[in-house]
Amino acid sequence: MTSLPAAPGEKRLGLVIDLDTCVGCHACATNCKEWNTSGHSAPLTDINAYQAEQRGVWFNRVFTYEAGGQGGEARTVHFPKNCLHCEKPDCVTVCPTGASYKRAEDGIVLINHDLCIGCKLCSWACPYGAREFDEDEGVMKKCTLCIDKIYNENLPETDRTPACVATCPSKARHFGDFADPQSNVSQLTRERGGFDLMPETGYRPTSKYLPPRPGKRAGAARLAPVEQSMGGGGKFLRWVDRVLSR
Amino acid sequence: MHPAYSVIFFTTASGAGYGLLALLAVFGAAGVLAPHTGFGVVAIGCAMALIGAGLAASTFHLGRPERALNAFSQWRSSWLAREGVAAVVAFAPALVFAAGWICLNDVSGVFAWAAAATAFMTLATVYCTGMIYASLRPIRQWHNALTMPTYVTLGLMTGALLLAPLSAAFGLYRPTFAILALVLVVAGWLMKRAYWRHIDATPSASSLGTATGLSAFGAVRMLEAPHTEENFIMREMGFQVARKHARKLRLLATLCLFVAPFVLMALILALGAAAALPFGVLAVVLAAVGVATERWLFFAEATHLSMIYYGRAV
Amino acid sequence: MFDEPQIDLSPSVADEVKFTTCYMCACRCGIKVHVKDGQIRYIEGNRNHPVNKGVLCGKGSSGIMQHYSPARLRKPLKRVGERGAGEFVEIEWDEALALAADWLGNIRKTDPKKLAFFTGRDQSQSLTGWWAMQFGTPNFAAHGGFCSVNMAAAGLYTIGGSFWEFGEPDWDRAKYFMMFGVAEDHDSNPIKTGLGKLKARGAKFVSVNPIRTGYSAIADEWIGIRPGTDGLFVLALVHELLHADKIDLDYLVRYTNAHWLVIRDDGAADHGLFARDGDGDHLCWDASQNALVKAKKADVTPSVVGEFKLPDGRLAVPAFQLIAERYMDARYSPDAVADQCGLPADQIRRIAAELAEVAFEQQIELDVEWTDWAGRKHDKIVGRPVAMHAMRGISAHSNGFHTCRAIHLLQTLLGAVECPGGFRFKPPFPKPIPPGPKPSGRGAAPMKPLAGMPLGFTSGPEDLLLEADGSPVRIDKAYSWDAPIAAHGLMHMVISNAWKGDPYKIDTLFMYMANMSWNSTMNTKGVMEMLTDKDPSTGQYRIPRIIYSDAFASEMVSYADLVLPDTTYLERWDCISLLDRPICEADGPADAIRQPIVQPDRDVRPFQSVLLDLGARLKLPGMTNEDGSAKYPGGYPDYIVNHERAPGIGPLAGWRGPKGDEHGRGAPNKNQLEAYVDHECFWHHDLPDDQKFYKFANLAYLKFACHMGFLGASDQIVLQLYSEPLQKFRLAAEGHGPNQPPDNMRARVKATFDPLPIWYEPLEESMVDKAQYPLHALTQRPMIMYHSWGSQNVWLRQILGRNKLYVSTAKARELGLVDGDWARVTSHNGSIKVQIKTMEGVNPDTVWTWNAIGKRAGSWTLAPDAPEARKGFLLNHLISELLPTKDGARVSNSDPVTGQAAWFDLRVRVEKCEPGAEVSEPQFEPLKRPPGVAAPPSINRYGAKA
Ligand SMILES: Nc1nc2c(c(=O)[nH]1)N[C@H]1C(S)=C(S)[C@@H](COP(=O)(O)OP(=O)(O)OC[C@H]3O[C@@H](n4cnc5c(=O)[nH]c(N)nc54)[C@H](O)[C@@H]3O)O[C@H]1N2
Ligand SMILES: Nc1nc2c(c(=O)[nH]1)N[C@H]1C(S)=C(S)[C@@H](COP(=O)(O)OP(=O)(O)OC[C@H]3O[C@@H](n4cnc5c(=O)[nH]c(N)nc54)[C@H](O)[C@@H]3O)O[C@H]1N2
Ligand code: SF4
Ligand code: SF4
Ligand code: SF4
Ligand code: SF4
Ligand code: SF4
Numbered sequence A: 001m002t003s004l005p006a007a008p009g010e011k012r013l014g015l016v017i018d019l020d021t022c023v024g025c026h027a028c029a030t031n032c033k034e035w036n037t038s039g040h041s042a043p044l045t046d047i048n049a050y051q052a053e054q055r056g057v058w059f060n061r062v063f064t065y066e067a068g069g070q071g072g073e074a075r076t077v078h079f080p081k082n083c084l085h086c087e088k089p090d091c092v093t094v095c096p097t098g099a100s101y102k103r104a105e106d107g108i109v110l111i112n113h114d115l116c117i118g119c120k121l122c123s124w125a126c127p128y129g130a131r132e133f134d135e136d137e138g139v140m141k142k143c144t145l146c147i148d149k150i151y152n153e154n155l156p157e158t159d160r161t162p163a164c165v166a167t168c169p170s171k172a173r174h175f176g177d178f179a180d181p182q183s184n185v186s187q188l189t190r191e192r193g194g195f196d197l198m199p200e201t202g203y204r205p206t207s208k209y210l211p212p213r214p215g216k217r218a219g220a221a222r223l224a225p226v227e228q229s230m231g232g233g234g235k236f237l238r239w240v241d242r243v244l245s246r
Numbered sequence B: 001m002h003p004a005y006s007v008i009f010f011t012t013a014s015g016a017g018y019g020l021l022a023l024l025a026v027f028g029a030a031g032v033l034a035p036h037t038g039f040g041v042v043a044i045g046c047a048m049a050l051i052g053a054g055l056a057a058s059t060f061h062l063g064r065p066e067r068a069l070n071a072f073s074q075w076r077s078s079w080l081a082r083e084g085v086a087a088v089v090a091f092a093p094a095l096v097f098a099a100g101w102i103c104l105n106d107v108s109g110v111f112a113w114a115a116a117a118t119a120f121m122t123l124a125t126v127y128c129t130g131m132i133y134a135s136l137r138p139i140r141q142w143h144n145a146l147t148m149p150t151y152v153t154l155g156l157m158t159g160a161l162l163l164a165p166l167s168a169a170f171g172l173y174r175p176t177f178a179i180l181a182l183v184l185v186v187a188g189w190l191m192k193r194a195y196w197r198h199i200d201a202t203p204s205a206s207s208l209g210t211a212t213g214l215s216a217f218g219a220v221r222m223l224e225a226p227h228t229e230e231n232f233i234m235r236e237m238g239f240q241v242a243r244k245h246a247r248k249l250r251l252l253a254t255l256c257l258f259v260a261p262f263v264l265m266a267l268i269l270a271l272g273a274a275a276a277l278p279f280g281v282l283a284v285v286l287a288a289v290g291v292a293t294e295r296w297l298f299f300a301e302a303t304h305l306s307m308i309y310y311g312r313a314v
Numbered sequence C: 001m002f003d004e005p006q007i008d009l010s011p012s013v014a015d016e017v018k019f020t021t022c023y024m025c026a027c028r029c030g031i032k033v034h035v036k037d038g039q040i041r042y043i044e045g046n047r048n049h050p051v052n053k054g055v056l057c058g059k060g061s062s063g064i065m066q067h068y069s070p071a072r073l074r075k076p077l078k079r080v081g082e083r084g085a086g087e088f089v090e091i092e093w094d095e096a097l098a099l100a101a102d103w104l105g106n107i108r109k110t111d112p113k114k115l116a117f118f119t120g121r122d123q124s125q126s127l128t129g130w131w132a133m134q135f136g137t138p139n140f141a142a143h144g145g146f147c148s149v150n151m152a153a154a155g156l157y158t159i160g161g162s163f164w165e166f167g168e169p170d171w172d173r174a175k176y177f178m179m180f181g182v183a184e185d186h187d188s189n190p191i192k193t194g195l196g197k198l199k200a201r202g203a204k205f206v207s208v209n210p211i212r213t214g215y216s217a218i219a220d221e222w223i224g225i226r227p228g229t230d231g232l233f234v235l236a237l238v239h240e241l242l243h244a245d246k247i248d249l250d251y252l253v254r255y256t257n258a259h260w261l262v263i264r265d266d267g268a269a270d271h272g273l274f275a276r277d278g279d280g281d282h283l284c285w286d287a288s289q290n291a292l293v294k295a296k297k298a299d300v301t302p303s304v305v306g307e308f309k310l311p312d313g314r315l316a317v318p319a320f321q322l323i324a325e326r327y328m329d330a331r332y333s334p335d336a337v338a339d340q341c342g343l344p345a346d347q348i349r350r351i352a353a354e355l356a357e358v359a360f361e362q363q364i365e366l367d368v369e370w371t372d373w374a375g376r377k378h379d380k381i382v383g384r385p386v387a388m389h390a391m392r393g394i395s396a397h398s399n400g401f402h403t404c405r406a407i408h409l410l411q412t413l414l415g416a417v418e419c420p421g422g423f424r425f426k427p428p429f430p431k432p433i434p435p436g437p438k439p440s441g442r443g444a445a446p447m448k449p450l451a452g453m454p455l456g457f458t459s460g461p462e463d464l465l466l467e468a469d470g471s472p473v474r475i476d477k478a479y480s481w482d483a484p485i486a487a488h489g490l491m492h493m494v495i496s497n498a499w500k501g502d503p504y505k506i507d508t509l510f511m512y513m514a515n516m517s518w519n520s521t522m523n524t525k526g527v528m529e530m531l532t533d534k535d536p537s538t539g540q541y542r543i544p545r546i547i548y549s550d551a552f553a554s555e556m557v558s559y560a561d562l563v564l565p566d567t568t569y570l571e572r573w574d575c576i577s578l579l580d581r582p583i584c585e586a587d588g589p590a591d592a593i594r595q596p597i598v599q600p601d602r603d604v605r606p607f608q609s610v611l612l613d614l615g616a617r618l619k620l621p622g623m624t625n626e627d628g629s630a631k632y633p634g635g636y637p638d639y640i641v642n643h644e645r646a647p648g649i650g651p652l653a654g655w656r657g658p659k660g661d662e663h664g665r666g667a668p669n670k671n672q673l674e675a676y677v678d679h680e681c682f683w684h685h686d687l688p689d690d691q692k693f694y695k696f697a698n699l700a701y702l703k704f705a706c707h708m709g710f711l712g713a714s715d716q717i718v719l720q721l722y723s724e725p726l727q728k729f730r731l732a733a734e735g736h737g738p739n740q741p742p743d744n745m746r747a748r749v750k751a752t753f754d755p756l757p758i759w760y761e762p763l764e765e766s767m768v769d770k771a772q773y774p775l776h777a778l779t780q781r782p783m784i785m786y787h788s789w790g791s792q793n794v795w796l797r798q799i800l801g802r803n804k805l806y807v808s809t810a811k812a813r814e815l816g817l818v819d820g821d822w823a824r825v826t827s828h829n830g831s832i833k834v835q836i837k838t839m840e841g842v843n844p845d846t847v848w849t850w851n852a853i854g855k856r857a858g859s860w861t862l863a864p865d866a867p868e869a870r871k872g873f874l875l876n877h878l879i880s881e882l883l884p885t886k887d888g889a890r891v892s893n894s895d896p897v898t899g900q901a902a903w904f905d906l907r908v909r910v911e912k913c914e915p916g917a918e919v920s921e922p923q924f925e926p927l928k929r930p931p932g933v934a935a936p937p938s939i940n941r942y943g944a945k946a
């Protein structure tokens, strides 16, 4: 139903993305593509595959920004972005067909590709640009939070985690249940000041981002040269007297 | 937003069609227009044709038009579904009303009720169309109090502009029609002017800072897009029209959609029924250009929040 | 009224799951491949694998598109048109191999040197090098010479191991991590994972790099140094530490040659060499006995400063004194170097203070008992938790060898090599310093194998590969006075030298996996011309024959006379051997295999098997039985299992011996590959805790290393801060010994063969007019592309399908450039047209671009209008393989010590130009698709439900 579930579900699944450790390797993007192109939303079509204007369906895209600079120090920040599985997402409610829905039990926002008419309205309603139209199939697709992986009983339990999370080499992505205050994602969000993207939209994203930590400038400003305090004696004197054992 | 021609045609044509149908129904039921088979066939036919062509065009931009019927199911939450339902529901009274008018030359009794229902449903449909856009929060140029009333007003206005020459062709012209058109043109113009002022003056509440949460580190700018070439989101939401170009087009829209029809309707009013046909047709032609331009701008000037992530101002 | 649709939450993923090793880059991660309906469904990281522990990078996750790429070659090709025109006919393998055997057989019968066999980024160099040795040509090398031999050589000549992939920071314990000039490196996933760990633990990560992207983006402190000046920066840190006495002297006398006495006898033939006793053992001064003693003795109290009399009456000083004298000098002070490095002196001083604070105030101790080389037990392992890593930002400069040595000096002074929290060796490293085998190649003769492997380590002028007349033995002039310590050869000089016939002409250039007509070469346009140039007197190509093996329709394919199409990495057996570039980690040795996941659907053969087949056809000794039959009829897997390099030592260390229960050493086991397959395709030995650190002086480890064949003897490996081999070359330049550099090289050898680290201005920079070429120009590896490998990968090319020239916002303003402008970039070697992108995080004197993104139109089966070709570009056109003319001659654009290609010395100027057509320059005639390679589909629907 494109009306949102009346009450928040027992689980609220989502991701935490750590902007302090993401190195921008795009592994989450390609591993997502790899899992999903043969998965629930298969295929993730690529148009103009080997020519100009190549474009394909990607559920996860990694941006790079610079913050600051113009005199001060600039930070480079890699910024992966996929569907945030919002609590109040209009992308669901605007859908005329019921193809777009938010699962009551875990909050995952999904598309039923058999119903979708490809009107694209849901993509207009998503402020985060997280919906992907498959031009070839004429239907909308999007991040499924790897629904066919996280519950998949054909996979060992340790592998039942979203592809992008499992593959992230720098462990900048975390998956879990925000309804559980003790979950890894809830804790990280609390401890590291996890925040919402564009809170002003009122969509209440489930997934959170962790801010880059401020740079460290530890230790003393400089070392005190020894010979000055020794007064004369030559700079090597202190080493002449050292009894070293091999 | 990408100005898709099918959507521009759909919203403008069906808007005019619904406007015309609503006016016919109101004037018919109110006895201002006497039922007349030939006029009925042409005028109602014209309205229906505009609506039908518009609805047909609206399916062109669907990825899966063969599934269009699915679009009626979610009327409880979706303005697009409501629009679809309203459009279909509107056909029922409209057909009864049309039958009465054309076949029986009767607009009384049950047909009057049908006319009232037709007027209501057609306006409701245009209202829904307006709400589809007005409800989209990521697009500040649409998500405002003026979007829906403008849709309804322009629908009625273009309908009124059609009514003048159509009625004149069958000798049924009444000054009321020109007066109504004049009123609607003025209303439309005021609304559109207010709309343009509003979107020019109201900045977005969002920025790359709020979008990325990085504003604490200073101004944020995009260094690298996630992909080399434009993706679906950029092609769909990233359409840009140069400010200078937009200003010219606004002027064109104002001249064709408001100024020229105003002058022409005023002339018709001044010169009487004889002028209604030629000037009316001219007004319709110019207004068609005007409304298409207006609608193109409605899309082209609209910016989508998602484009912030691609380093664009919204 | 509306139910959520029923969706299948547990669809079957695979009919079969197979393990193998990724080869989307040289990092060698373990992968788990899900195969469904005969197609590859999903590739994920193997959680148990020592390298990647379950993760995969962006390239590794795109393996499906590599494997099913339309650009795969399909059948052997023989050139029919002019070289470079891309006109081929498909031929059968028998014909191809017969043709190659015929060409090569004639060379071997007459002059084996006329075969130049060079390989790119492959992982079978122990096979290819051995093959060259059996063939009898000294002209073999892999990519190392243009890659990072500076790092390998500087490490191997200093600490017995190196950055690159032979060591790693102690990611789990380091509290301070400095990274110099790394964008991605071969430890791609381990670095990312390691950085994640450091960040999670709150350790400080400092990145020294002119450009702030990738890893540098998440650094706690970014040091945007001016390219080529790291040596100064590091030596200024050394200066600060020495002045403040923040050095680990105990470590130095225990593990390094700091106390070894160096002869001071200016002008003598042994000036600057170590003082030795009658046994040839190094001497030191024992302060408690006041006597000269053997420096290697335990339980002595060595002096590190002072002047001591040798028995022959001459004076000698400890190496450390030379270090202190040099680097405590004011010319290495932060104030003296700050401007040149483009860094505030205060920042340099602060970094030195931070290093000292962490190394000495935050020392860590592991409660692990261990025994040192002298048999003494210690109850703790002490760690100075400062780790460093460096790569091509250091090595790809012509002063890189010394800069890398300077970094090793810094690490060693802090006592932070091979300790907890520091930089750690991956077995089989550390090796003796320098490692044993010398290069072979002198006296190459028809039908005779070389005495040893073509590549090795020289320790003095006597080891150089020179003919009697002093001319280089090798076509690339490795181990000549141009590059005396060219441990990896000079791949970047092969084509240029062969074309010139300098030092001689060759007959056949045989290459494997090296895109030398495009992104892997310097002076790309020039090289393309050399490859097609004919000698007007004979009408023959100057490089008469080119055989090439590639798996894809790369730019190089068009320049071959004979193309041997390879399999993809998911179709073949491979061996990631301890003899080569294994997957070891600091905690223990490991090796791995690749197994075929699917069978080739084309007429292609694995190159290694082809090479063995060719060897058998040529009757090369190691590849033929006495009766003349092939020794490895089963191809590469047969070789992997049955070949022995030394008794009991073969390509794979695991599951050896008749019963398959011996590791390291053991007779061949015919079921070895099955054992690997059963163990997820890798073997790993976790060292006991007491062997994990101080491996160069850890008795238990040294013994283990002997057993494994890593070392010949279990003696302590003493780190060589002061390098005697370098001094030997210098002495030759000063006029000593029979083997001296030619006069035009004397000054250069004397200057650059300093036994202690030095800094000098990068050569190109010192030779061009800096006013005319005011900017440094660099490339970086994008994390998402491996050189040209990803060119035809539908997913990867979407992410990065074109490159721009990045310019600092400040510099762009000065040059009148804004985003999207087109500009002309000019060097002493040429000029290109590129599009501009501005950024904040780049040193203002530096411009840069992504490496190997520009493609030649038509290559890789991409449509000629692909952005890679129309808008992307190669910086390589600007980089010359030769330095500008000096004294009438042009020498190679390389490090004068190692021959390392100096890609990053490039100097340019950037000028705005009118865009005209928005197309990069130069553009070349589009390449033709090779026969049999079909036009690629315009839509990719991989995974669509049937
Ligand atoms: N994804 C990916 N991984 C790869 C490869 C690939 O093509 N793609 N290639 C593999 C190969 S062959 C190699 S050799 C390794 C190389 O791996 P890296 O060493 O990471 O190689 P580069 O990308 O050349 O990075 C060099 C870095 O040094 C910086 N730099 C340049 N000059 C200086 C300088 O003077 N001082 C300092 N401090 N920094 C400087 C550059 O800005 C750049 O960040 O990567 C391997 N891994
Ligand atoms: N400007 C600039 N140029 C550089 C560098 C730089 O930093 N800047 N870096 C240099 C360095 S360090 C290196 S190592 C070189 C890299 O140089 P190369 O090793 O030559 O790297 P590639 O050109 O990517 O790869 C060579 C070929 O290998 C082929 N190949 C891929 N997989 C297979 C396979 O399975 N079998 C076979 N037979 N072939 C295969 C590819 O199709 C490609 O044609 O580039 C160098 N070039
Ligand atoms: S995989 Fe991890 S590190 Fe790489 S881009 Fe994605 S989030 Fe960042
Ligand atoms: S991110 Fe976009 S697509 Fe995802 S739930 Fe929120 S609004 Fe919908
Ligand atoms: S595109 Fe599909 S999912 Fe999106 S609103 Fe339209 S019907 Fe619903
Ligand atoms: S959760 Fe799954 S579908 Fe969503 S971005 Fe990650 S990998 Fe892709
Ligand atoms: S780092 Fe290299 S070997 Fe490892 S997954 Fe990536 S491409 Fe494969």
Ligand SMILES: [Mo]
Residues within 6 Å of the ligand: C143, C146, C147, C148
């Ligand atoms: Mo390399």
